[in-house]
Amino acid sequence: MESLATSTITIDPALAHSVHGVAAHSSGHAPAACLNCGTLVADRFCGHCGQDAHHTHRLTLRFLLLHDLPHSIWHVDKGIGYTFRQMITRPGATLHEYMAGRRAQHFRPISYLLLICAVCMLLLSAVGMNPMAASQQADMPRLVQLTMERYMQLYTKYPTLIYVVLLPGNALLATWLLRPARFNFAEMLLGQAFISGTTTVISTVVMLPMMLLTPYFPVLQQFLVLGMLPFMVYTAWVYRQLLEPTRMPVEDKWVRSIGTVVLQTLLLFASIMVVYVVIIFSLVRQDPTLLKELQPKKVPNSAARHAPAPQPTR
Template identity: 35%
Template sequence: MPDRFCGRCGQDAHHTHRLTMKDMPHDVLHSIWHVDKGILYTLKTMVFRPGPTIREYLAGKRVDHFRPLSLLFIMTGLYALLFSVLHIDMMPPRDPTMPEAMNQMQVSFSTFVMKYLAWCYLATVPAWALSARLFLRRGGYNYAECLIIAAFITAINNSITLLLLPVTYAYSGTPQIQTFTFCALVLVIGYASWAYGSLLSHTTLGWLGRLWRGFMTFMFGYLMLIIAGMVLMFTLNWSSIKQSVKQQAQLEKQKQELKKQAR
């Protein structure tokens, strides 16, 4: 229809009516997030057919899909906001047998992660993209495409943890929080393994081979993040560690002196 759009600026003539209050929810969502159509469709397709959805997006069929980085920002930001507002404590009660220095390290690391939760989640994407580049190489994906893949799948994983937030809140700071966290991790690993593996459906690999490579993609990225987390934990607590080692050495020295005096 030649008269639908302005010949000068391209403005859609069907959207030039006078604004009313019923237009406000749509305009707010559209202007801030563009949520009105793409996000719900993308969430649905990513849950039920992640491989075809991502492959379509990479192939250029993007008009119906929400942008992966925007989706990741929204899901991660919403999760981090609710996590902070609800004051959720992912640490169980302290084990009396745990050394004070180790407990302080865990508390310090947990506090840091909770404070910068959104950024920590976003920082995981390059690690999983690198892992995808390694284990999904039969799919022919370059690193930039692997970043898109990791962003999509991480966004859905964050959506899963977001849905589980009420249970997380119920177990906050209790001994059961570790068991629940493990169960949630199994669910996330299951989805991620299937989602990553489905990106190899166009190859000659069988379903078991695809699932195995999907599993390794997630676990190798997860291992890199654990190592990075341990390095960060020791870095944040280096002064406390040195002090603890010094105190331990002094205690050992005192024990040796007491033994000599006893003889």
């Protein structure tokens, strides 16, 4: 009996496909052997390895074009679309449900952030992410130009670097200021991944048209900073919803929510300034002459002596 319990089941692929076909069309849903591990499967998914027994038939070009490829691109196991829709319509309740254990329908938070960040960065890179016009860059000192170029190259090459730096800090601030919501640091860290992924989409939707129109309407460049506004408004709204189950006064909920967003925005600008300082320090070490261009130019004494004296006005 022990040998029978520990023995593995070997399945002929052709026979297994036919068994699955019979089981799928039978009204009684007779159990069939899983093609991955050999366990008898009475339902759609194998209880041992989790494989979907519904799509184990032989691969065909029709299946790849009409199901597998669209499913991989648009649905991504239906999780990312569902998660994004929930984070747009009811973010606070969604985060509470996810932390409480309702996670099967959702995309994993870190994967959600990384995938969205990669797609949005690809779109922004395609239209050009230079926030300054060419005429304005020509009037800038060379050190400032190189610093901006190096920062954009770094941001384009490592788009998730800013999140790696900010997520722990944002989670720490949110855990402290939103402690009535009773999220620990790990839960708030995953919540920040959901929030950052969603705000990345919102900011891209706002920034992309402005970046496309800026070359034709340079005045729009002054309003690019407004791309931060949807991020701040949405994040404050999410935090307000996180505090909804608490018994705090409504005013206190908004104060905590807005205060958390303000501190997180300051952390964002502080981290950007640190990156700029590091880049400037690196550029100056490579070429110390870059600092000389920042110094005001002095008029030679000889030129001052030979300069014509101002004529008195009558």
